[in-house]
Amino acid sequence: MAAEWQKPPDWLDEERMNFLSAPLPSQRTDKPSQWDTQTKFWSDLIVSSCSDCCQVSILGRHVEERFTRSGRTPACLAGVVEDACKQGVLRSAKSWEKNDCSESWLEWGVNLASSWLTGSPERPESWLEVTYVIPKLVEQFSSDVISEHSRRASSSGRNDLFSPEGFVSLCRHVRPPLSKDDVGLLSRWLEKSSKLSIYLDEIDNEMIKLAVNGERPVSPPSKPEIALYRLRLCCVALSKQIEEVMSDIKRCTEAAKQKQMLGMRDGALSLLRRRKRLLKSLTQKEGTAENIEQLITGLRAVHDDRKIIGAMEVGVQAYREAMADINIDKVADTMDEFRDLHDKHNEVNAELCDSFSVFITDDGSMDMSELEAELDSLIHEDGIADAHAPSEPPVAGASAATPQKRDQNTTEELCIPVTPPESASKPNRDEGCPQHHDVTATPGSAHVPPKPTRSPAS
CATH class of the missing domain: 1.10.287 (Helix Hairpins)
Structure with missing residues (x-):
């Protein structure tokens, strides 16, 4: 039996696998921890391996072959399978079909006891020859099929009918290696869950209709759907x-x-x-x-x-009902009331603005005198700050000023009248007085133009 399934991490641990493969205790009460550990490990492994192999049912002999390691078969498998059936993890195919996929552990025990009391018990088969159904996977795979069908119906805008072959193709598209027997299990579970219906046409051709978007029960096929189905068959x-x-x-x-x-x-x-x-x-x-x-x-x-x-008719009806309570007079009154409220709100804002404005007079004009005084004080403060600011550094490359030059600059800044110098060719009469030099700048020095003098009267 060729199957690809993911082995658990403990699969290569010999000591751990020897413990898990040992025979189960005769009763759970003897060693409950060992019993629970072994049954949980193997029952979970049966379900996960079947899920990996896209199976919803498995023969007992195939379970034994799948879990054989190095030629050794786990000695506890028979007890594990029996316990899994009691817990509802597995179901035999006969009990699954007989009890409409809903037999509980209590019902299973009652049916077994009644068969023994009536004197007609069924002879138990070897677990190796029994086909077991996994209800969890049946429900999961069926849900996947419905989801894929709903996606197709949503994209195409219609719920097409299926032939039996078409339904098998749909199931195998969702789970590629799914066998035909497993497809039958899915169809019976969907039919029991009211998500699938099977109909016969006039010439006894089977038509399968699936639920769409959680529809339950499935609506019967309409005449156009039947006609399309038969035309597609042709x-x-x-x-x-x-x-x-x-x-x-x-x-x-x-x-x-x-x-x-x-x-x-x-x-x-x-x-x-x-x-x-x-x-x-x-x-x-x-x-x-x-x-x-x-x-x-x-x-x-x-x-x-x-x-x-049909959608447009429903929309028009809803539109009509929505417009039924609208009165044009009420609309006009509402708009007038809105305008009055808006004007009132503007008046309130104007009052609030007048209450908090300092420089606004009664006639709405600005009082500029106080603003002018504040501006003069700011300019005065700026002038004082400029007077105390450091002087600019000398210009690079300029020659140092002579003492006479500095004196003349100071005199000009203080606005002191200066007597113009006599001609340079005229000799100086008083030899004891220092020679008057020309105030023009020497070559290479920065030229400072003299400032205009003002009379004392000014």
């Missing part, structure tokens, strides 16, 4: 017939060539006549298939249009 049948006819045409062509090469002209002509009839039949079948496809397209378009029209 298309599938015609496609198969067209493929067969094309294969026959190809064989007739090859056979006619061989007979012609062998000199069997009459046989070659007979094959060509048959090929001509097949070509005519092929043309007819292709035309029929094209007409059916156009009919399917038209039916689907009409079905979609009906859904759109």
